[in-house]
Amino acid sequence: MSTLAATLHSTCVSEWHMKVRGLKPIKENKPPRAHRRRIDYYNALCRCLDAWRRGTDFSGEDARLAVVEAAGASSSSTLYNLMGKKKQTHPSLLAVVSGTEMEGFLPTEGYSLGCLIAETKVWSHWPHREGWLNGLAAISPDDRHQAATTLIGTLVVWAAENPRLASAGAFAAPLSAVEDLCVIVNGQVPHAAAASLLARAVELAAGPLGTEPDMVLDTLYDDLMNLGFERHWYVDDLLARVQSGVKDLSHLADRMDDEVRGKVTGRLEPMLLELKRLTDRERGA
Template sequence: MSTTIIDDLGHTTIAGWYTRLADNPCPRRNHWQTKIIYYEAVAELLAGRPERPLTWKTIVGAARPRGCRSTFYEVTGVRARHAMVGELIAEGSMRSIEIAMRYQRPDPVEQLIDETKVWSFWPYRQHFAERARDPGDSPEPVLPSLREALLAWAGLHPALAAANSYRPPACAVEDLALLHRGRLAATRAESRLTEVLRHAR
């Protein structure tokens, strides 16, 4: 695996979105902390009662220390601040636009679930990226290790993994398409990883 491709894992559009928000040092202007409140609420609701449909009201009710309608719609929906899909569209490459089109949803709850998947999967993604950076790794283990990371995450978060029809975390789709050096469209990458999650049960 070339150094360029491995380094690119640290500079994908979604990695840039995630780290820019998560690394904000100013607590009073840290929108990421508000997002995390709602990500945690979604993850907990799905884990506790996966058969119960999520609504903005149930998510707001589960958000701690206190959720409200206004902050919910700051985090998700068409007017959300710092939305992942908006970042992909703004980046403007064919791959980013393709991923954005797959993850752009009219339902703010589904959009929030998609972002929650990225947040929840991120530690697994970073472990995968660090393994890929190891110069001792040959190219062959890198792609299977992404699959292993996805399965490890799904094993601990089965309801979240199954939500939104098993759609994978968008960062995994971006990584898989990147690692194929343009030979795999993002739509195909999304389809492949969806099947991985669907058969992980």
């Protein structure tokens, strides 16, 4: 597995999600099990959001009590316990990100509903994330630019499919996506900057304009490049991949017939001219 893919599979939020889903043991010598009551509240929230009056903010006591009732609970105490920081077998997302930059994206006062929304977004978005990671591993496992653009593409598809959930909490993106983008750009940007960019993507896809996924990426592309890819580490990454490709071509050159060599030449010549143009510009030619 590539370094990038390995890191994305073992992020802080990913570890938390595996425990909630019952995909990873909580304690040694204990079989993994999903946290069913927590998932009940995720489903209850989604039902409430679907039934909530369109255009009305889903917040406050009325919204919280609606979720509690939909989950079949008699009081809010279970919700507060599930979403709080206290030590429990299946920890809350708030507890897991405590002490990291991501803690600032979750409420600390009247936190139960806001944290439930954040957890439910991660839970709902996860199948899309798994498909994205599988595709990334199969096609371009170490291409950070491809990873970033397809992350946004996957996020906006999820947002368009789940507009009520996506728009809750001021269009905040799932924390898993925020953490993923920070990993992809090599930890070179603050989580707040990544969260802001992704929230704009969610709002474009799930907001009243309902922008098509391809258009969302086009709209945000320059900002994405400014955020994480106009930096020396990405230039170094690109040059390393170019060098590796040239080395492979050199190795294969003697084994190519005239037809294949002609195709390679046809592809390389415009690339070499573009590289010459760039180097000439740097020299002031």
